[in-house]
Amino acid sequence: DVKVTQSSRYLVKRTGEKVFLECVQDMDHENMFWYRQDPGLGLRLIYFSYDVKMKEKGDIPEGYSVSREKKERFSLILESASTNQTSMYLCASTPWGSNYGYTFGSGTRLTVV
């Protein structure tokens, strides 16, 4: 069964901390995405990547950065966590040239206190 695995299910971090959210996929997909999910706002795209070492800003990149050193791994970085970054974070992947069927991870619930 193909998988997108997010390293942590729940995280609690302090304001100002640097936070790393990890995502690994085993499907050899080129495209990877980071979304945040908030009630009433749906899924909002933070960053995406179409290839190793490639990254593009999504709709809400402020306060975030990403890293993709290997094809299977896409990391989301909160440089200095703030309380308004408390959210559910979802990683997804698709094959190159096809964004028709995203495979999502189960999400990381991040709380910043």
Place this chain on the structure above:
Amino acid sequence: QQQVKQSPQSLIVQKGGISIINCAYENTAFDYFPWYQQFPGKGPALLIAIRPDVSEKKEGRFTISFNKSAKQFSLHIMDSQPGDSATYFCAASRGGGKLIFGQGTELSVKP
């Protein structure tokens, strides 16, 4: 113009009833309209999708209706079951590009 607007935000339906969730879009270049289903503690999963060259697509109890002139599409769940209780997201994309998601609808089917 890139937005997809989804309604209602929450929906309660009796078992056996019909659940209807609506989405509207502005960008006429969108050419792919999927629906995703998300159970608690899980990521969203593709449920059903449609392209604008057809007006309806049915898969089991799930049907997408598409109205190109009105720039609207909807998900109908026939004979709704408690196991259908989940959050549903509509989405749209253009030319295989990244998906734009709606705001989500939390469906609760009461026994």
